[in-house]
Amino acid sequence: MSPEKSREITDLGTLKALAHPLRMKLYRLLFVAGAATASQLAEQVDEAASLVSYHLRKLAGHGLIEEAEPRSGDARERWWQPASDGVSIRDEDFRDAPEKAAAHLAASRLFVEQRAEMYRAYLDGRAHWGPEWNEAAHDSESLLRLTAAELAGLQKDLLDLVKKYDAEGRAREAAGDTEGRENVALHVYGFPFRV
Structure with missing residues:
Protein backbone atom coordinates (compact mmCIF):
# COMPACT_ATOMS: atom_id res chain seq x y z
CA MET A 1 0.00 0.00 0.00
CA SER A 140 18.57 31.60 13.57
CA GLU A 141 15.96 33.68 15.31
CA SER A 142 13.91 36.36 13.62
CA LEU A 143 11.73 38.72 15.62
CA LEU A 144 9.03 40.00 13.28
CA ARG A 145 6.01 42.31 13.54
CA LEU A 146 3.14 40.47 11.83
CA THR A 147 -0.59 39.94 11.99
CA ALA A 148 -2.00 36.45 12.49
CA ALA A 149 -2.90 36.36 8.78
CA GLU A 150 0.64 37.36 7.79
CA LEU A 151 2.09 34.66 10.04
CA ALA A 152 -0.26 32.10 8.45
CA GLY A 153 0.92 33.25 5.00
CA LEU A 154 4.55 32.95 6.06
CA GLN A 155 3.89 29.43 7.36
CA LYS A 156 2.30 28.41 4.04
CA ASP A 157 5.18 29.88 2.03
CA LEU A 158 7.78 28.14 4.19
CA LEU A 159 5.94 24.80 3.97
CA ASP A 160 5.70 25.12 0.19
CA LEU A 161 9.43 25.80 0.01
CA VAL A 162 10.25 22.84 2.27
CA LYS A 163 8.06 20.55 0.13
CA LYS A 164 9.84 21.78 -3.03
CA TYR A 165 13.29 21.00 -1.62
CA ASP A 166 12.13 17.63 -0.28
CA ALA A 167 10.62 16.59 -3.63
CA GLU A 168 13.72 17.68 -5.54
CA GLY A 169 16.07 15.89 -3.13
CA ARG A 170 14.05 12.67 -3.22
CA ALA A 171 13.88 12.79 -7.03
CA ARG A 172 17.65 13.24 -7.30
CA GLU A 173 18.20 10.39 -4.84
CA ALA A 174 15.85 8.13 -6.82
CA ALA A 175 17.88 8.99 -9.94
CA GLY A 176 21.05 7.79 -8.21
CA ASP A 177 22.42 11.06 -6.83
CA THR A 178 23.16 9.80 -3.32
CA GLU A 179 26.65 11.23 -2.75
CA GLY A 180 26.70 13.38 0.39
CA ARG A 181 22.95 13.06 0.97
CA GLU A 182 21.92 12.89 4.66
CA ASN A 183 18.72 13.11 6.67
CA VAL A 184 18.08 16.73 7.61
CA ALA A 185 15.67 17.98 10.28
CA LEU A 186 14.22 21.45 9.83
CA HIS A 187 12.33 22.79 12.84
CA VAL A 188 10.49 26.07 12.38
CA TYR A 189 8.36 27.73 15.04
CA GLY A 190 6.32 30.84 14.51
CA PHE A 191 4.42 32.13 17.53
CA PRO A 192 3.38 35.42 19.11
CA PHE A 193 5.02 36.77 22.24
CA ARG A 194 4.94 39.91 24.32
CA VAL A 195 7.70 41.59 26.29
Whole structure:
Protein backbone atom coordinates (compact mmCIF):
# COMPACT_ATOMS: atom_id res chain seq x y z
CA MET A 1 0.00 0.00 0.00
CA SER A 2 1.39 3.42 -0.87
CA PRO A 3 1.26 6.13 1.75
CA GLU A 4 -1.50 8.74 1.52
CA LYS A 5 -0.83 12.47 1.73
CA SER A 6 -0.27 14.05 5.13
CA ARG A 7 -2.85 12.88 7.61
CA GLU A 8 -4.71 15.29 9.84
CA ILE A 9 -5.08 13.95 13.36
CA THR A 10 -8.40 15.20 14.71
CA ASP A 11 -9.36 12.61 17.33
CA LEU A 12 -8.12 12.28 20.88
CA GLY A 13 -7.34 8.55 20.66
CA THR A 14 -4.97 8.94 17.71
CA LEU A 15 -3.32 11.97 19.27
CA LYS A 16 -2.69 10.04 22.49
CA ALA A 17 -1.36 7.06 20.52
CA LEU A 18 1.22 9.22 18.77
CA ALA A 19 2.03 11.41 21.79
CA HIS A 20 3.89 8.65 23.61
CA PRO A 21 7.66 9.29 23.76
CA LEU A 22 8.71 5.90 22.37
CA ARG A 23 5.94 5.78 19.75
CA MET A 24 6.87 9.22 18.44
CA LYS A 25 10.51 8.15 18.14
CA LEU A 26 9.45 4.97 16.34
CA TYR A 27 7.19 6.91 13.99
CA ARG A 28 10.01 9.35 13.19
CA LEU A 29 12.49 6.50 12.60
CA LEU A 30 10.03 4.73 10.30
CA PHE A 31 9.43 7.95 8.43
CA VAL A 32 13.17 8.37 7.84
CA ALA A 33 13.81 4.70 6.97
CA GLY A 34 10.73 4.29 4.80
CA ALA A 35 10.22 0.78 6.20
CA ALA A 36 11.71 -1.29 9.01
CA THR A 37 11.08 -4.24 11.29
CA ALA A 38 10.52 -4.10 15.04
CA SER A 39 13.95 -5.67 15.56
CA GLN A 40 15.68 -3.02 13.46
CA LEU A 41 13.89 -0.22 15.28
CA ALA A 42 14.55 -1.84 18.68
CA GLU A 43 18.30 -1.59 18.04
CA GLN A 44 17.99 2.12 17.30
CA VAL A 45 15.98 2.96 20.42
CA ASP A 46 17.75 0.45 22.71
CA GLU A 47 14.54 -1.32 23.73
CA ALA A 48 13.35 -4.94 23.55
CA ALA A 49 11.92 -5.96 20.18
CA SER A 50 8.77 -7.22 21.91
CA LEU A 51 8.15 -3.78 23.46
CA VAL A 52 8.79 -2.04 20.13
CA SER A 53 6.46 -4.49 18.40
CA TYR A 54 3.72 -3.68 20.93
CA HIS A 55 4.05 0.05 20.29
CA LEU A 56 4.12 -0.45 16.52
CA ARG A 57 0.83 -2.34 16.75
CA LYS A 58 -0.64 0.58 18.75
CA LEU A 59 0.42 3.01 16.01
CA ALA A 60 -1.01 0.69 13.36
CA GLY A 61 -4.27 0.39 15.29
CA HIS A 62 -4.76 4.12 14.80
CA GLY A 63 -3.79 4.03 11.13
CA LEU A 64 -0.52 5.93 11.62
CA ILE A 65 1.62 3.09 10.26
CA GLU A 66 0.85 0.00 8.21
CA GLU A 67 2.45 -3.24 7.18
CA ALA A 68 4.94 -2.90 4.34
CA GLU A 69 6.06 -5.31 1.68
CA PRO A 70 8.78 -7.62 3.08
CA ARG A 71 12.30 -6.45 2.24
CA SER A 72 13.98 -9.78 2.97
CA GLY A 73 13.38 -13.46 2.43
CA ASP A 74 12.65 -14.09 6.11
CA ALA A 75 8.89 -14.67 6.25
CA ARG A 76 8.91 -14.27 10.04
CA GLU A 77 9.84 -10.61 9.75
CA ARG A 78 7.01 -8.10 9.80
CA TRP A 79 7.85 -4.86 8.02
CA TRP A 80 6.20 -1.54 8.84
CA GLN A 81 5.96 1.81 7.06
CA PRO A 82 4.22 5.15 7.68
CA ALA A 83 0.64 5.17 6.38
CA SER A 84 0.95 8.77 5.14
CA ASP A 85 3.49 11.39 4.11
CA GLY A 86 3.35 12.80 7.64
CA VAL A 87 0.83 14.04 10.13
CA SER A 88 -0.59 17.42 11.04
CA ILE A 89 -2.23 18.31 14.31
CA ARG A 90 -4.14 21.56 14.52
CA ASP A 91 -4.98 23.31 17.77
CA GLU A 92 -8.51 24.08 16.57
CA ASP A 93 -9.41 20.38 16.51
CA PHE A 94 -8.72 20.02 20.24
CA ARG A 95 -10.18 23.19 21.78
CA ASP A 96 -13.75 22.02 22.43
CA ALA A 97 -13.09 20.07 25.63
CA PRO A 98 -10.60 20.47 28.51
CA GLU A 99 -9.34 16.88 28.15
CA LYS A 100 -8.66 17.40 24.43
CA ALA A 101 -6.91 20.73 25.04
CA ALA A 102 -4.74 19.18 27.78
CA ALA A 103 -3.81 16.22 25.54
CA HIS A 104 -2.93 18.56 22.67
CA LEU A 105 -0.76 20.66 24.98
CA ALA A 106 1.02 17.57 26.34
CA ALA A 107 1.61 16.26 22.81
CA SER A 108 2.93 19.63 21.63
CA ARG A 109 5.34 19.79 24.56
CA LEU A 110 6.58 16.24 23.84
CA PHE A 111 7.20 17.08 20.17
CA VAL A 112 9.16 20.22 21.13
CA GLU A 113 11.23 18.27 23.68
CA GLN A 114 12.06 15.55 21.15
CA ARG A 115 12.99 18.12 18.51
CA ALA A 116 15.25 19.87 21.02
CA GLU A 117 16.80 16.49 21.87
CA MET A 118 17.55 15.93 18.17
CA TYR A 119 19.20 19.34 17.90
CA ARG A 120 21.24 18.82 21.08
CA ALA A 121 22.48 15.49 19.66
CA TYR A 122 23.60 17.32 16.52
CA LEU A 123 25.37 20.00 18.60
CA ASP A 124 27.10 17.36 20.72
CA GLY A 125 28.34 15.57 17.60
CA ARG A 126 28.91 18.62 15.41
CA ALA A 127 32.67 18.05 15.25
CA HIS A 128 32.09 14.75 13.44
CA TRP A 129 30.06 16.29 10.61
CA GLY A 130 32.87 18.29 9.05
CA PRO A 131 33.00 21.89 7.83
CA GLU A 132 30.64 21.48 4.87
CA TRP A 133 27.72 20.31 7.03
CA ASN A 134 28.54 22.70 9.86
CA GLU A 135 28.50 25.67 7.48
CA ALA A 136 25.22 24.49 5.92
CA ALA A 137 23.50 23.80 9.27
CA HIS A 138 21.96 26.90 10.74
CA ASP A 139 20.31 28.29 13.80
CA SER A 140 18.57 31.60 13.57
CA GLU A 141 15.96 33.68 15.31
CA SER A 142 13.91 36.36 13.62
CA LEU A 143 11.73 38.72 15.62
CA LEU A 144 9.03 40.00 13.28
CA ARG A 145 6.01 42.31 13.54
CA LEU A 146 3.14 40.47 11.83
CA THR A 147 -0.59 39.94 11.99
CA ALA A 148 -2.00 36.45 12.49
CA ALA A 149 -2.90 36.36 8.78
CA GLU A 150 0.64 37.36 7.79
CA LEU A 151 2.09 34.66 10.04
CA ALA A 152 -0.26 32.10 8.45
CA GLY A 153 0.92 33.25 5.00
CA LEU A 154 4.55 32.95 6.06
CA GLN A 155 3.89 29.43 7.36
CA LYS A 156 2.30 28.41 4.04
CA ASP A 157 5.18 29.88 2.03
CA LEU A 158 7.78 28.14 4.19
CA LEU A 159 5.94 24.80 3.97
CA ASP A 160 5.70 25.12 0.19
CA LEU A 161 9.43 25.80 0.01
CA VAL A 162 10.25 22.84 2.27
CA LYS A 163 8.06 20.55 0.13
CA LYS A 164 9.84 21.78 -3.03
CA TYR A 165 13.29 21.00 -1.62
CA ASP A 166 12.13 17.63 -0.28
CA ALA A 167 10.62 16.59 -3.63
CA GLU A 168 13.72 17.68 -5.54
CA GLY A 169 16.07 15.89 -3.13
CA ARG A 170 14.05 12.67 -3.22
CA ALA A 171 13.88 12.79 -7.03
CA ARG A 172 17.65 13.24 -7.30
CA GLU A 173 18.20 10.39 -4.84
CA ALA A 174 15.85 8.13 -6.82
CA ALA A 175 17.88 8.99 -9.94
CA GLY A 176 21.05 7.79 -8.21
CA ASP A 177 22.42 11.06 -6.83
CA THR A 178 23.16 9.80 -3.32
CA GLU A 179 26.65 11.23 -2.75
CA GLY A 180 26.70 13.38 0.39
CA ARG A 181 22.95 13.06 0.97
CA GLU A 182 21.92 12.89 4.66
CA ASN A 183 18.72 13.11 6.67
CA VAL A 184 18.08 16.73 7.61
CA ALA A 185 15.67 17.98 10.28
CA LEU A 186 14.22 21.45 9.83
CA HIS A 187 12.33 22.79 12.84
CA VAL A 188 10.49 26.07 12.38
CA TYR A 189 8.36 27.73 15.04
CA GLY A 190 6.32 30.84 14.51
CA PHE A 191 4.42 32.13 17.53
CA PRO A 192 3.38 35.42 19.11
CA PHE A 193 5.02 36.77 22.24
CA ARG A 194 4.94 39.91 24.32
CA VAL A 195 7.70 41.59 26.29
